Every structure is written in C-alpha cells, then in structure tokens.
Amino acid sequence: MIGVILGTRPEIIKMSPVIRECERRGIDYFLLHTGQHYSYEMDRLFFEELELPDPDYSLDVGSGTHAGQTAKIMTGVEDVLVKESPDVVLVQGDTNTVMAAALAASKLHTRVGHIEAGLRSFNRWMPEEINRVLTDHISDYLFAPTESARDNLLHEGITERKICVTGNTVVDAVYQNLGIAEKKGNVLKEFDLEPREYFLVTAHRQENVDNRTRLKEILKGLEGVQREFSLPVVFPVHPRTEKRIKELGIGVDGLNLTKPFGFLEFLQLESQAKFVLTDSGGVQEEACVLGVPCATMRYDTERPETLDVGSNVLVGADSRKILEAVRSIETWKSGWKNPYGDGIAGKMIVMVCAAARPQ
Ligand code: UD1
Ligand code: UDP
CATH class of the missing domain: 3.40.50.2000 (Glycogen Phosphorylase B;)
Structure with missing residues (x-):
C-alpha cells in the first residue's frame, strides 16, 4: 500500500x-x-x-x-x-x-x-x-x-x-490540464485581458514578503512595470502576502490584485502572459514548460535548468532589475527546450x- x-x-x-x-x-x-x-x-x-x-x-x-x-x-x-x-x-x-x-x-x-x-x-x-x-x-x-x-x-x-x-510531475500536471483549462472557460475575457498584453505576478516567499524592505521594493518594481508599459499587472495574492501587505499598511498602486486563482484559470493566464514575475518554485517551472519568459524575484534558485535554457532570469527583490528584465523582453530568444521531462x-x-x- x-x-x-x-x-x-x-x-x-x-x-x-x-x-x-x-x-x-x-x-x-x-x-x-x-x-x-x-x-x-x-x-x-x-x-x-x-x-x-x-x-x-x-x-x-x-x-x-x-x-x-x-x-x-x-x-x-x-x-x-x-x-x-x-x-x-x-x-x-x-x-x-x-x-x-x-x-x-x-x-x-x-x-x-x-x-x-x-x-x-x-x-x-x-x-x-x-x-x-x-x-x-x-x-x-x-x-x-x-x-x-x-x-x-x-x-x-x-x-x-x-x-x-x-x-x-509539474509537466504531467500542465499537459494533463492545459486542454481542460482552455475548454473550461476564458479567464482572459473575464478579466478583460488580451493574449501577451499583460504581466502575471506571484510572490509569497517568507524571505521576500516578511521583510518590509524587500516587499516594498518588489511592489515598487511592479508598479514601475505597470507605469512604463501601460499594461495590466495581474497579481493573485497568496494569503501570507495579503496578511503582510495589510499589516505593513503598504499602498499598492496600479496593480490588479486578486484572490488566488484555481489551477485551471492560472494555467490559462500563465500560458498567455507576456511575461511572468514570481518568487514561486512551481511558477518558474511552469513558465519554462509553457514557453513564457519569467523573471524570478530572488537572488538564487533551486531551478537552475530554467536559467540554463534561457527561460528565466534572477532579478532579486530589486525594483531596478525587475524593470530592466521586462525592458529586455524583445531580446529574449524563445523556443527553449523544456528540461523537466x-x-x-x-x-x-x-x-x-x-x-x-x-x-
Ligand atoms: C508554504 C511553504 C512554501 C510553499 C508555499 C506554497 C513551508 C515552510 N512553506 O508557505 O514552501 O512555497 O506553502 O504556497 O512549508 N495562510 C492562509 N490560508 C492558508 C494557508 C496559509 O491564510 O490556506 C496564511 C496564514 O496566515 C499563514 C501564512 O499564510 O500563517 C503562511 O502559511 P504557511 O503554510 O506557514 O506558509 P506559506 O507561506 O503558505
Ligand atoms: N497557482 C495557482 N493559482 C494562483 C497562483 C499559483 O493555481 O493564483 C499554482 C501554480 O500554477 C503552481 C503552484 O500554484 O502550480 C505554485 O504554488 P506556490 O507558488 O504557492 O508554491 P511553490 O511552487 O513556490 O512552492
């Protein structure tokens, strides 16, 4: 058993x-x-x-x-x-x-x-x-x-x-569910989003969101992205992050903060995003598998394969680097190989x- x-x-x-x-x-x-x-x-x-x-x-x-x-x-x-x-x-x-x-x-x-x-x-x-x-x-x-x-x-x-x-097994989960997700509904329509015309964000790492300076710096970077590109920044907020934003009384300007999405909705959003910004482990992998460029708001990663194939860059909790990564998007080479099986x-x-x- x-x-x-x-x-x-x-x-x-x-x-x-x-x-x-x-x-x-x-x-x-x-x-x-x-x-x-x-x-x-x-x-x-x-x-x-x-x-x-x-x-x-x-x-x-x-x-x-x-x-x-x-x-x-x-x-x-x-x-x-x-x-x-x-x-x-x-x-x-x-x-x-x-x-x-x-x-x-x-x-x-x-x-x-x-x-x-x-x-x-x-x-x-x-x-x-x-x-x-x-x-x-x-x-x-x-x-x-x-x-x-x-x-x-x-x-x-x-x-x-x-x-x-x-x-x-994240690859199994993506392959098994992407088709189901696309048939189930159109979350982009629901949120008035056009394919490749929005950014998708997640952040919940303890070392990022429990640290006031880092959390503020990440939000500053994301607000900068929204201002410069005039495109929606969709940010489903993890409960840890929601609690910290409330506790610290940090203002958030111009970002589309939402409740966490289900996997089927999130997969649709991820697969059609212009760029993903995250500190999640699974999201780094999924963006790589789905062929969507990703910036990881950390100083290290246990997913080095994503850096090696060129699907991911590390930008830390640094507003300037977050913005620079998004600015560089046109120079990214797409078509990398999925290293996860x-x-x-x-x-x-x-x-x-x-x-x-x-x-
Ligand atoms: C945990 C894992 C992290 C993983 C993440 C996935 C550890 C040490 N951390 O972090 O590795 O990436 O899950 O999302 O195991 N809360 C709710 N509702 C919930 C769950 C949490 O409101 O259903 C709030 C509570 O205030 C809680 C806080 O979030 O104190 C943190 O939850 P916890 O499970 O301790 O850590 P995560 O940040 O979720
Ligand atoms: N995810 C989701 N809805 C969301 C945000 C993330 O379903 O609003 C999924 C995402 O597709 C991935 C997983 O949650 O499969 C990642 O979980 P999380 O970032 O909480 O944890 P980590 O992977 O960092 O441990």
Missing part, C-alpha cells in the same frame, strides 16, 4: 498526476492531507477542479510557527502510519508537511519516496532548503526531476541506486512504488 501525503497548494497540484495514476492502476493507496493549507482557494478548490478524491485523513494542522506546525504534522502522520502500515510513503517538494511527514515515517521504518528530490538553492536561510536537504537524506526513493538534481544528491553522498530521474513522471513514480517489496 502507498501512503500519499500532501498539505499545500503546490503539493496538491504536483501530486495530482501520481494520485490519478494510482486511481487508474487500481493501486491500494490512501491520501493524507495535513491541512497546512486550508483556505478554500489554497486547498479545496484544487480537489474540485482536478477532480481528486477526498483525503482519507485530514489532520487540520493549520498555520503556526515552523516548529509548532512541524510537530503537529509529525504526531498526526505517525498515528495514521501506525494504523495503516503502508509499504511506502510519498511526499512531494519542500514544505514543512514534506519534512515532517518524511521524518515521522522514517522513524517508523516506513520507506519514504521523495518526489522532486535533489533541488538545492544552497541558501540555508530558506526554510524550504532545510526541508529539502533533511527529506532527501532520510528518503529511500529519491525521484529527481533532472540530471542536475541527481548530481546534487550524489555530491552529498546519497547512494546512486536510491535515485531515479523521472522528470517533474515528457510528462510521465507520475507514471514512473507509481511504477517504482508498486514494485516495492512489502516491508
């Missing part, structure tokens, strides 16, 4: 191809939702849109400090694993849910499969980097999306036979897990 564990928006999206494959193959599995994300538009909306089964277990841990949230997830996951005794537990990405679930499982000697293993920003100030490193080192199956992720793992002394390069990562991962011997 496979235990599929998730807790946040990107995990629901990137785990969806794995869940669909388990369903398709009639694999014995259960779904555990930690409840790290819980607002309708960060959680339930994706289950509805992607037609995913309801979780078998919901821990409802909610928000908290890193240690508080991690502890609650660990104790909740432990209870479920003791009851279910799965042969392998699957986690995806780099959130507190991932690290806490992997740690609880490994202490019970339950095998852990880490999807999106081997990503490194080499920046330990990011909570996600700590989560990634720890999870990789206690996992039994490391599903690396690319060769460079595999190299990172080998470099840290992880045994080669544990690693399987699968591509990223052919959209069969979910199938490969389930195949490996299904072949796992019972403990």
